Amino acid sequence: MKPYLTLALVAATLSACGASQQSFFSEAGSGLDLGSFGNATANNTQLHANPQNYTINLARRFAGEVDSTVNFAFDSDVLDAGAQATLRQQAEWIRQFPEVRFKVFGHTDLVGSEAYNRNLGLRRAQSVVAYLTSQGISRNRLEAVVSFGQTQPLIPTPDPERRNRRTVTEVSGFVESNPMLLNGKYAEVIFREYIVSAQPTTQIESTVISTGGG
Numbered sequence: 251m252k253p254y255l256t257l258a259l260v261a262a263t264l265s266a267c268g269a270s271q272q273s274f275f276s277e278a279g280s281g282l283d284l285g286s287f288g289n290a291t292a293n294n295t296q297l298h299a300n301p302q303n304y305t306i307n308l309a310r311r312f313a314g315e316v317d318s319t320v321n322f323a324f325d326s327d328v329l330d331a332g333a334q335a336t337l338r339q340q341a342e343w344i345r346q347f348p349e350v351r352f353k354v355f356g357h358t359d360l361v362g363s364e365a366y367n368r369n370l371g372l373r374r375a376q377s378v379v380a381y382l383t384s385q386g387i388s389r390n391r392l393e394a395v396v397s398f399g400q401t402q403p404l405i406p407t408p409d410p411e412r413r414n415r416r417t418v419t420e421v422s423g424f425v426e427s428n429p430m431l432l433n434g435k436y437a438e439v440i441f442r443e444y445i446v447s448a449q450p451t452t453q454i455e456s457t458v459i460s461t462g463g464g
Contacts, residue, residue, distance in 0.1 A: 357415065358370050368397050
């Protein structure tokens, strides 16, 4: 064997032994996994070190799976049939995640004074909160009702614009009684319905003889 290859092998062996001895004599748990057990372990380490990531992931799911926005008629906080249908979908999603809290943000178009529109935006948000509570969502989970009034239009126009007259429901965090409720249960909660769907069924199939009918 060539001399420089021998030296390289010796150096690598000593290095490995040094690392092994260091990890052997170190206090259990003193080292942080830097990915040696794969990306999944590294990802879980980051998630548990920063619970805010739970909120971000749930917020993305909520906005992607249901319509988070409802719109209103001019100078009105009344929920029409379309708004109520959207809020029922929101409530159905929210019921799946009793650990999570939500905020409702109210908005208006640019017609009218700033003070009036701030109050109108607040009334719209309150209408949404009232409807969600009527669907079985605890008022304690609707963390806050906030009005941006006319300050955040989707369409920057001074004319009446329905798309600006809206509320937006967003994930805001977790119930204060147990903010670390998800610790160790990320997949169980974030992907709850997938886990439930994977459970084996015990239903016994039976043969039904049809005798006609429509």
